[in-house]
Amino acid sequence: MTHRERLLAVLDSRPYDRLPIVHFGFLDRTLYRWRDEGHLSDEEVRGALHGDGSAGEQAVAEKLGFDFNYHTIFGVNHRLSPGFEPKLIETLPDGKRKVLSGNGAIMLQTDDNQSIPAEVDHLLRDRASWEELFLPKLQWYPERVLHGGLQSPAGSWRFDQGGIAYLADPNREWHCLLHCGSLYGALRDYLGVTGLCYLAVDDEPLLDEMIEVNADLCYRGVELALEAGGVFDMAHFWEDICFKNGPLVNPRLFAAKLGPHYRRITELLARHGIDLVSLDCDGLIDLLLPIWLENGVNVMFPIEVGTWGSSYGPWREQYGPSLRGVGGTNKKVFAQDYAAVDAEVERLKALVELGGYLPCPDHRLPHDNKWENVQYYCQRLREAV
Numbered sequence: 001m002t003h004r005e006r007l008l009a010v011l012d013s014r015p016y017d018r019l020p021i022v023h024f025g026f027l028d029r030t031l032y033r034w035r036d037e038g039h040l041s042d043e044e045v046r047g048a049l050h051g052d053g054s055a056g057e058q059a060v061a062e063k064l065g066f067d068f069n070y071h072t073i074f075g076v077n078h079r080l081s082p083g084f085e086p087k088l089i090e091t092l093p094d095g096k097r098k099v100l101s102g103n104g105a106i107m108l109q110t111d112d113n114q115s116i117p118a119e120v121d122h123l124l125r126d127r128a129s130w131e132e133l134f135l136p137k138l139q140w141y142p143e144r145v146l147h148g149g150l151q152s153p154a155g156s157w158r159f160d161q162g163g164i165a166y167l168a169d170p171n172r173e174w175h176c177l178l179h180c181g182s183l184y185g186a187l188r189d190y191l192g193v194t195g196l197c198y199l200a201v202d203d204e205p206l207l208d209e210m211i212e213v214n215a216d217l218c219y220r221g222v223e224l225a226l227e228a229g230g231v232f233d234m235a236h237f238w239e240d241i242c243f244k245n246g247p248l249v250n251p252r253l254f255a256a257k258l259g260p261h262y263r264r265i266t267e268l269l270a271r272h273g274i275d276l277v278s279l280d281c282d283g284l285i286d287l288l289l290p291i292w293l294e295n296g297v298n299v300m301f302p303i304e305v306g307t308w309g310s311s312y313g314p315w316r317e318q319y320g321p322s323l324r325g326v327g328g329t330n331k332k333v334f335a336q337d338y339a340a341v342d343a344e345v346e347r348l349k350a351l352v353e354l355g356g357y358l359p360c361p362d363h364r365l366p367h368d369n370k371w372e373n374v375q376y377y378c379q380r381l382r383e384a385v
Helices: 003-011 030-036 042-047 054-062 127-138 163-167 185-202 204-227 251-257 258-271 290-292 312-319 331-335 338-352 371-384
Strands: 073-075 087-091 097-102 105-109 118-122 151-153 154-159 175-182 234-238 278-281 299-301 323-331 357-361
Touching: 003 357, 030 234, 042 204, 042 371, 054 097, 054 371, 073 299, 087 163, 105 185, 118 185, 127 185, 127 204, 151 163, 154 163, 175 258, 185 204, 204 251, 204 258, 251 290, 251 299, 258 290, 290 312, 312 338, 323 338, 331 338, 338 371
Parallel strands: 073 175, 175 234, 234 278, 278 299, 299 323, 323 357
Antiparallel strands: 073 151, 087 097, 097 105, 105 118, 151 154
C-alpha cells in the first residue's frame, strides 16, 4: 500500500498493511537544536524550513522514522487579498513593538517571543471600516485558486504551473487535503476575540454580512478547485476558535450562523466524492464538536491531550464510528525517557484499535523534544500497531 492508501484506510476503518507514522511539523528552534547536537546538517535544516509536506521536511521526517506530515494541503487563498502591508507603528519604552499585521491586527512583538504575539488593537471596528478597508480585499476572483499551491515530497505544485497534472493523478503516492478556508477563525483574526463577541450584540446584521461574504469566498474557492480537475483525498478547514476552557464563540450562535455554511461546503465536497473532512481547531472543542459533526465535518485534528486531557476514546464512545481523529500524541514524553514513550505508545495502541484514529503529535515538535526519543517513538509505534 502507498502512504496515501494507508491514511485513507485507517480513517475509513478499512484493512491496512501497517499504521502510517505521521507528524505535524517541527518548530524552527527544534530543528536548530537538533542541528547543534549533530543530528542534522545546515542543508537539511534549510530544506525542512520550506513548509509542511515539502521534500526537505520529508527528508528530516524520514530520518526520524516518520512516514509523512498529515498536514499536506493544497492552499487556496480565502483571506484578505491583498493583505495589509505589515509596518511598525510604535516602539514602546520597554522595547516592545506595535506592528500592523497582514490581517489588520496591531500585534505586540518582542525580540525573544516564542509564542503568538498579543493583539492590542484592530483596524476592523465597525461597518465603515469593514466597507472601506476589508470588503474590497474579500472579493472573489479565480486566481485565488489557480495561483494556489501544494508542497509535497514529490515537489512543489501550482495550478498555474502544471500542478493540475499532479493533483489530477488518482494513483499518486502522497495524499492531498483541499483547504476549504476558515468560516469563523478568519473573522476572529480580523476583529479579535473581544471585537467579534461584541459585534454579535452591537451589530448583528453586520456580523451576518461578514459571515456571508467570508463563507461565500470559501465555497467558491472549493467549487473551482474541484471543477478544475483536482483529485483531493480529503478536505480541511482551519478555525482555532477554542482555548483551554472551551469555545471563544457561543455554541448556539455558532450552530445557527455557521452550521449552514459548513453544510453547504461539505455537501459540495460529497458530490465530488470527498467524504472525509478534517478540521484544525486548537483548545477544548467539545461543545463545538457535535455542531461540526452534524454538518459534515468528521475528522478532528489535532486532539489536544494537553492540560485538559482530550482523547479520541471518549469522543468515539459518545459519537460512534462516524467521528474520526488525527492527533493526540503527548509530546511531553519526547522530553522524558524511553519508559515514558513506551507508556504513551501503549495508550495510543488502545485508541487505534477503536478504528478511525491516527496518532500524531499535536502541533510542531517543541525544542525540548529529544531526537532519540522521537526516533524511539516512531520505532515503537510502528512495532506496536
